Amino acid sequence: MPKHRIARQHVAIVGAGFTGSMLAAHLLRRSDRPTTVTLIERAPTPGTGLAYSTPNSGHVLNVRAYNMSAFPDDPRHFLRWLWAHDSDLPMPPSGHAFVSRACYGAYIRDVLAEAQAAAPPQVTLKHVQGEVVDTAGTGDGISLRLSNGLIVTADVAALCVGHFPPSPPAVAPTDLVASHRFIGDPWDQQAVAAIGRDDTVLILGTGLTMVDTVLSLEEQGHRGRIVAVSRRGLLPNRHEEVRPYKSFVCPEVMPRTVLDVLIALKADVRRAQDQGYDWRSAFDALRPHHHRIWKHLPLEERRRFLRHARPFWEVHRHRMAPEVADRIAAALASGRLSVRAGRIRSLALTGDGVEVAVQPRRSGDGRWVMTVGAMINAAGPECDYERVRHPLVRSLLDRGLARPDELRLGLDVTEEGAVIDAAGRASERLFAFGPVAKAPFWEMTAVPELRSQCAAAAERLAARSALAPGASLTGVAGTGVGGTPGAPHVQGPA
Numbered sequence: 001m002p003k004h005r006i007a008r009q010h011v012a013i014v015g016a017g018f019t020g021s022m023l024a025a026h027l028l029r030r031s032d033r034p035t036t037v038t039l040i041e042r043a044p045t046p047g048t049g050l051a052y053s054t055p056n057s058g059h060v061l062n063v064r065a066y067n068m069s070a071f072p073d074d075p076r077h078f079l080r081w082l083w084a085h086d087s088d089l090p091m092p093p094s095g096h097a098f099v100s101r102a103c104y105g106a107y108i109r110d111v112l113a114e115a116q117a118a119a120p121p122q123v124t125l126k127h128v129q130g131e132v133v134d135t136a137g138t139g140d141g142i143s144l145r146l147s148n149g150l151i152v153t154a155d156v157a158a159l160c161v162g163h164f165p166p167s168p169p170a171v172a173p174t175d176l177v178a179s180h181r182f183i184g185d186p187w188d189q190q191a192v193a194a195i196g197r198d199d200t201v202l203i204l205g206t207g208l209t210m211v212d213t214v215l216s217l218e219e220q221g222h223r224g225r226i227v228a229v230s231r232r233g234l235l236p237n238r239h240e241e242v243r244p245y246k247s248f249v250c251p252e253v254m255p256r257t258v259l260d261v262l263i264a265l266k267a268d269v270r271r272a273q274d275q276g277y278d279w280r281s282a283f284d285a286l287r288p289h290h291h292r293i294w295k296h297l298p299l300e301e302r303r304r305f306l307r308h309a310r311p312f313w314e315v316h317r318h319r320m321a322p323e324v325a326d327r328i329a330a331a332l333a334s335g336r337l338s339v340r341a342g343r344i345r346s347l348a349l350t351g352d353g354v355e356v357a358v359q360p361r362r363s364g365d366g367r368w369v370m371t372v373g374a375m376i377n378a379a380g381p382e383c384d385y386e387r388v389r390h391p392l393v394r395s396l397l398d399r400g401l402a403r404p405d406e407l408r409l410g411l412d413v414t415e416e417g418a419v420i421d422a423a424g425r426a427s428e429r430l431f432a433f434g435p436v437a438k439a440p441f442w443e444m445t446a447v448p449e450l451r452s453q454c455a456a457a458a459e460r461l462a463a464r465s466a467l468a469p470g471a472s473l474t475g476v477a478g479t480g481v482g483g484t485p486g487a488p489h490v491q492g493p494a
Helices: 018-030 077-085 101-118 189-193 208-219 258-274 279-285 287-296 299-317 322-334 391-398 447-463
Strands: 009-014 035-041 123-129 132-137 142-146 151-154 156-159 201-204 226-230 337-349 354-360 368-372 374-377 418-420 426-432 489-491
Touching: 009 018, 009 142, 009 151, 018 035, 018 101, 018 123, 018 447, 035 151, 077 101, 132 391, 132 426, 142 156, 156 447, 189 208, 201 208, 201 368, 208 226, 208 322, 258 279, 258 299, 279 287, 287 447, 322 337, 354 374
Parallel strands: 009 035, 009 156, 035 123, 156 426, 201 226, 201 374, 226 337
Antiparallel strands: 132 142, 142 151, 151 489, 337 354, 354 368, 418 426
16 A cells, blocks of 8 residues: 655644634644644734733733633633732632733733644744735635735635724714824724823723723823713623523524523523522523524524624623723713713814714704814724725635625634635635634634634644645645645745
């Protein structure tokens, strides 16, 4: 019987925030065949991404430490890391505490470094700094072009690109969007730092991103008035310690309408409170079933949820850490922060700042107009990829390699993360994970969901057969373009 040489598989991961870093770490842990993992990240250091690179110590996790392990099969891993690395941090055995995001970023970097150190010699990790702006199929792989001119080719590419900034309001004129008065990305630290200490600031959105923006302004000594506006004016609820509670969900009978879910959840909350539980216990008990419930809802029911129930769901589901809630409550009580429900009707750039006209949600209230020194768009990430202008997204859509999902929650992907092209075909080489791939699940933005997705994806990618030469695509990893079978190929700028 002829012997087959085992070819080296090359997996390129675009984005090295939590999702990309954890996918890389799991591949390093699970691969036993020769594999090169190339992690492409525009920041100089992989592991933190946008969420965990903030230097503001007031930006803390909005999930308690116990639920933040990088590994779904080792729930206390993060707690052990905290106890070993930061003895001054008060961390109860229950893990009901909220650490800074910068601290969590250090944890992710350690997890990735440890996975790299422990990987077998035939499994390697490369970090390429740069931003992917174009992608194309090559027949036997994927080609990724970076903004610095480098070209990386691989057998398989995984898009772990995280969130994109919100689109400007439809009523925002071009001159305003182009001015320093309008901050389109709430995580643009340089732009936020340039706001005058006494300027009145308007924030679009009243969710957790608004909360972080208020904390950023406070940290830099801002003294002016802050007005936050959203259609319903809802603030995230406060975290409290919860106890285990049994959800109403029965695996054999899944709800088929949004109304069924809400009625059952409200009944569960009442039962929980009658038994001395907090409503959060009943709400959190539903979390392991979110994906199955979403999967069983018909498309029109999913649309109904997004249209009517989503804002109320999110302020109960995505909550503030207690210390953060205290700071927001103090800002509200002092009058420095006000939260209003309404629609932005017009925006105009003036010599003094931005003139804003808002129609309040209550029909009896008249329209109010104010002039602000700066306006920050914290309305939530843009999930409709037809509206995202990033060159990588435009490349994917224009080449027909991907398409938006029907509900405009991200890219259209299979449950396994395979990207679906314009013709409806699932790719065997291009995958997406994390927020970009949440359409089949609804929720795929928080660590407890992302870590399980990364572990499962790494197991599937590691199991791909790498026998060469000449096997089929589903049985064999392809070759790096212009190189030896399966070898990573990085081409410098012309």
